[in-house]
Amino acid sequence: MARFNDGAAMTSVVQFTRTYLDSILAEERLIDAVEPDLSMDLWGEKFASPIMTPAFSHLKTFASERENGMCEYSSAAAQMNQVNWVGMMKNEEYAEIAETGARTIRIIKPYADHDEIYSRIEFAESHDAFAVGMDIDHIFGDNGRYDICVGEQMANKSMEDIKKFVEFTKLPYVIKGVLSVQDALKCADAGVSGIVVSHHHGRMPFAMPPLMVLPEILKALGPDRQMRVFVDCGIDSGYDAFKALALGADAVSAGRVLFKGLIGGGTEGVKAQLEEMNTQLRQMMAYTGCSDLSKMDASILHIPSCY
DSSP states (O other): OOOGGGTHHHHHHHHHHHHHHHHOEEOOOOTTOOOOBOOEEETTEEESOSEEOOOBOOHHHHOTTSSSHHHHHHHHHHHHTOOEEEOSOOHHHHHHHHTTTOOEEEEEOOBSOHHHHHHHHHHHHHTTOSEEEEEGGGSBOTTSSBOEETTEEBOOOOHHHHHHHHHHOSSOEEEEEEOSHHHHHHHHHTTOSEEEEOOTTTSSTTOOOHHHHHHHHHHHHOTTOOSEEEEOSSOOSHHHHHHHHHTTOSEEEOOTHHHHHHHHHHHHHHHHHHHHHHHHHHHHHHHTTOSBGGGOOGGGEEOOTTO
């Protein structure tokens, strides 16, 4: 069996996620269909689309051509009125993101030092963050030990820890990296405002595609759930977004697909990429009779029995 750290298992996870997404088919519903409205309400605010930016970190590694890629894609989200996410960064870097005016969800690593977590939450609050949260899928590294990320020690997080983070902030608190019913229910019990169903681009070998476990999570949470459920990983088009939304996700984050626009055109390139995805989503909603996001449901989709 290929070792995870040689990249083979991660590649397999990413490829299977792509294959699973592509296998999901949709039926047409054209009679009485109208042009759809893509707008989304989230935590008391209205956005133009349920397609969000990803919680990128370390863009100097992945998009070294850009002087400040995170500010550029955040500016695109602000101008498009779409929710913005950012990942690991120092407080002074987050201050630059805040200046773009994007409604930003700041994801904080699961640091061993809880004072560091609280400090970054407080800084996000003081700089008008839309929400804050943590990516629990960065607790462990590929050796099965607590991760060390950019020299910072990570550590396990209990339900009691998460409850304390939720209670500490006045903002909605999001847990990113949920890939099981068990963790979703624990998040709900901890009072979390939202979860991101995600395998973090294949950090765990043989991880299931987020859309495969999403229906199970939603069923377990029940129809009266208060917690919002988002999805990322493999959302490369508005067609992918449509499938996730029809399966019950409240919103999705595009990911590495935005690199093309960012590297080639900065803010304008990301805006063009987001607009293309919005157009694809609108197309699918129109062809399937979904006049707005509330009209989407899984009966539109057909998943091959081999899955």
